[in-house]
Amino acid sequence: MKTFVNGKIWQWPSPAAEDAAHTFAQWMTVSDDGEVLGVGSGDPPSAVETEDLQGALVLPGLHDSHIHVSMLGESAEWLDLAGCRSFDDFKExxxxxxxxxxxxxxVVGIGWAQDELSSSARYPSRQDIDAVIKDRPVILHRACWHIAVVNTKALEIAGVxxxxxxxxxxHGVIDVDENGATGILREDAVQIVEKHANEPSLVYTKLQKEDSGGLPVRVHLTPSxxxxGKPTIPLPGACDGLVSCHRMKIFSDGSLGAETAALRIPYKGTENKGILMNSDEELVKKISDATAAGYRVEIHAIGDRATEQVLTALRAxxxxxxxxxxxxxxxxxGEDLITQMREQGVIGNIQPSFTVTDASYVRKRLEDTVLPFSYCWKRMLENGVACAGGSDAPIETCNPFQGIYxxxxxxxxxxxxxxxxPEEQLSFAEAxxxxxxxxxxxxxxxxYLxxxxxxxxxxxxxxxQDVTEDHAALVAPDLVESVWVNGxxxxxRKKMDFGGAEAGSATAARVNKQTMTNFMGRTVxxxxxxxxxxxxxVVLRTSDGQLVNVTPQPGSDYGSKVVEVIGRVVDSETIQEFKTTLFGDNFDLETYDQFVQLAQGKFRHLFE
Known part of the structure; x- marks a missing residue:
């Protein structure tokens, strides 16, 4: 048994204690097999082993209820286009x-958005890519992953x-103009090209093998x-350790950014109502097939027309x-859909960071009558709809504290x-x-979780840091001290001695032209x-003497000896700054720890 003492341990109120506020405990005891035995305040029970939390805030283990693990790993090696602000950027x-x-x-990429590339929100074309790369295939996914633009070579390989x-x-569209295919693929049309670029995924098999070796996280698989019926995915209940598989994923529509999310009222200024990925009969059959096989269903639905179809299909x-x-x-x-979700026991799996990323174009694309029911998390909770939070990474950052923020x-x-x-903002406890x-x-x-x-x-x-008192600290760097799973x-968090680092040692910071080149175009x-x-x-000197040029934003403050710069890597020597944080006159352990992560190629991925 192990006792954790001197903590500020978050306690949820009892379900029977309606409207009760949360409280904090000071200690908890944990069994050798990872079960919480007791929590309390005052004098802790004696134990063979004790860990002093030193007053730190302790929160329950965090769940990301919607994350694309394999895509997150694959995209780390792809071209990151999130920093593109023009077609010149795109081509560069x-x-x-x-x-x-x-x-x-x-060449596979991710992260572009037509609204960022030009004031007219023109989509990139195959000709834009051909002007740079024409001798090998290219597929570049939009930030939402529901649209891709490809070059001519990729279309030829796919037989288009x-x-x-x-x-x-x-359930897809290949855009055309007077010259034929433009290179824009929407929804299921993306698969026509993507299947040639992808290798078969063995993520399920690998995770099951790792489960017995001590995975550092819990994984709830949700295959498509x-x-x-394929042997590459587990049967329900076949793996119920740290890896489990109990639900099946179904798509019902597209995305708002791609204007393929299925709406009841057309997108502003158009007759387009988006795309339903299934007929009514097809959707009922998919749901029935999944449930008959013993799986629960998780259904992607962004637009209100898609949600209406899904709720009807669940009843059928x-x-x-x-x-x-x-x-x-x-x-x-809509009010009717929220009521139906509650009555049918449908859980809302929401992505809070979408409210920030999508805000500008949602206002442009949705009619005023639709906006009040956009991202209405507060209203859902107040009307009794159970909700879970997720990131949809790599669409958004997988940092759960950013989602809470x-x-x-x-x-x-x-x-x-x-x-x-603003009426839909949540309290810290709700988030x-x-x-x-x-x-x-x-x-x-x-x-049990x-x-x-x-x-x-x-x-x-x-x-x-105590984020219950200072919510802005949720996005502070190096917020997490430690993570515990099953005790x-x-x-x-690694604590490194700035003065003791030597070139070539495990703690040495190495920022050079090669590491900068490797992360070209990424936000770091x-x-x-x-x-x-x-x-x-601005010129920054890193711990090993490397000089990095920074192009600052107008009005940025560099009146400190040490700064953190968030920006896009432009070339092997230059970063285009988005934001700065002043750290004072000396490197301390926290800032040096961040810096070593950068030097080792472990850039923190950030999104504007």
């Missing part, structure tokens, strides 16, 4: 990536008729309905509230004027619940000492 990113990775059979004026693609397939069907995204709803504020830091529907109790309930594991209480698994996170420490965080600065040019 392509040119530099092409030069840096000449041996890749396919370049001159045809129309294409018959079930297209994989139903006789999916009872006890099965806890999940509706993922729930971005555009965005659920509370719904705007970028220091941009409160951009808040989308935290999405990622703890809500995630556990969505996984049907609320009796989601809180720190006797009989529950000892899953918890120890923080370095086992699976992560410990870099800590360095200010060597010189003017309003238009």
């Amino acid at each position: 990113f392509l040119r530099k990536y092409d030069a840096a990775y000449p041996d890749k059979a396919w 008729d370049l001159t045809a004026k129309s294409h018959d693609v079930a 309905i297209h994989e139903l 397939a006789n999916v009872s509230p006890e099965k806890r069907p999940i509706l993922t995204h729930c971005q555009i709803l 965005d659920a509370i504020y719904r705007h970028k830091p220091n941009r409160p004027e951009d808040v989308l529907l 935290l619940s999405l990622y703890t109790r809500g995630g556990a309930f969505a996984a049907m594991e609320e009796n 989601g809180q720190i209480a006797p009989g529950f698994c000892a899953d918890f996170v120890v923080l370095r 086992r420490k699976t992560y410990q 965080a870099l800590v360095g000492a200010v060597e010189s600065h003017t309003p238009t040019a």
